[in-house]
Amino acid sequence: MNPEPSKSRIVSVGGRLLSWVEMVGLVVIAVATLIAGIQEITEMVGRRAVSLGDLLLLFIYLEVLTMVGIYLQSGALPIRMPLYIAMVALARHLIIDMKEMTETAIIATSVAILILAVAVLLIRFGHVRFPYSASSRDEDAG
Known part of the structure; x- marks a missing residue:
C-alpha cells in the first residue's frame, strides 16, 4: 500500500472544501455589505439629509465590494x-x-x-x- 495516493486525495478534497468555504464567506461578505449599504441609503432618504460621514461609510462599503470582486477575479488580495x-x-x-x-x-x-x-x-x-x-x-x- 502506497500512502501517497490517499494523501494526495485528502489534499485535493481538502483544497476543494476550503475553496468552497472561502467562496461562501466571500458571498456572505458581499451580501452583508450590500444590505448595510441599502440600510444606510434608506436612513439618508428617511432623514432627507446626507452627511460627509454617510458618504464615507458608503465609500467603505464600495471598497469592500471592490475588494471581494478583485479577490474573486484574481484569487489574490x-x-x-x-x-x-x-x-x-x-x-x-x-x-x-x-x-x-x-x-x-x-x-x-x-x-x-x-x-x-x-x-x-x-x-x-x-x-x-x-x-x-x-x-x-x-x-x-x-
Missing part, C-alpha cells in the same frame, strides 16, 4: 485594499467623533492615517522597484 479601507474608516471616525475626542486622540488617529498612507506608498514603491513575475508567484505559493 492586494494588501493595499484593506489599508485604503482602514484609512477611510479612520478619517470617518475623526470627522464624526472629533468633538468628543481629546487632542491626543485626534493626533493619534491622524498619525495612524499617516502611517497607513506611508505603508501604501512603500508597498507601491516596492511593487514598482522590485516587480515579481508570475513564475515567482507560483514558486512562492508552492
